[in-house]
Amino acid sequence: MNDNGGGGGQALDPVRQTQATTMYPDILFQSGSGKAFQLVAQSAAIAVQDATDNLRNISTVSSTAIGVAMSQLMSSGDFKTWAPVILAAQELVKQSATDFQQIGQYAAQVVKGFPISDKATSSSQ
Numbered sequence: 001m002n003d004n005g006g007g008g009g010q011a012l013d014p015v016r017q018t019q020a021t022t023m024y025p026d027i028l029f030q031s032g033s034g035k036a037f038q039l040v041a042q043s044a045a046i047a048v049q050d051a052t053d054n055l056r057n058i059s060t061v062s063s064t065a066i067g068v069a070m071s072q073l074m075s076s077g078d079f080k081t082w083a084p085v086i087l088a089a090q091e092l093v094k095q096s097a098t099d100f101q102q103i104g105q106y107a108a109q110v111v112k113g114f115p116i117s118d119k120a121t122s123s124s125q
Contacts, residue, residue: 033116040114044107051103058096062089
């Protein structure tokens, strides 16, 4: 049975007030802006984590290549063949460190430049 009169309206009043407050355009805009900022910040953090993993992996590969080249150099005495391998592996680590630094700086710029909320924009919409 459907009761259209009586206490049903009183029970729904707090629900309606909460809904009216949380559905207000400024609240929705600020909430959405905050969520968007969190997602951008999380994406930037993941990019830095990926760059860290890449730097670690490059360092491991380069260290291995240097070890093998040094072993071959010491056993063969062929400096002309193995010295460039060592230098290339060292250069790879340097370049990866530079890439890591740039990725970190770019990620920070993206996060710092992302608008968290703009009250003027939300009021004009």
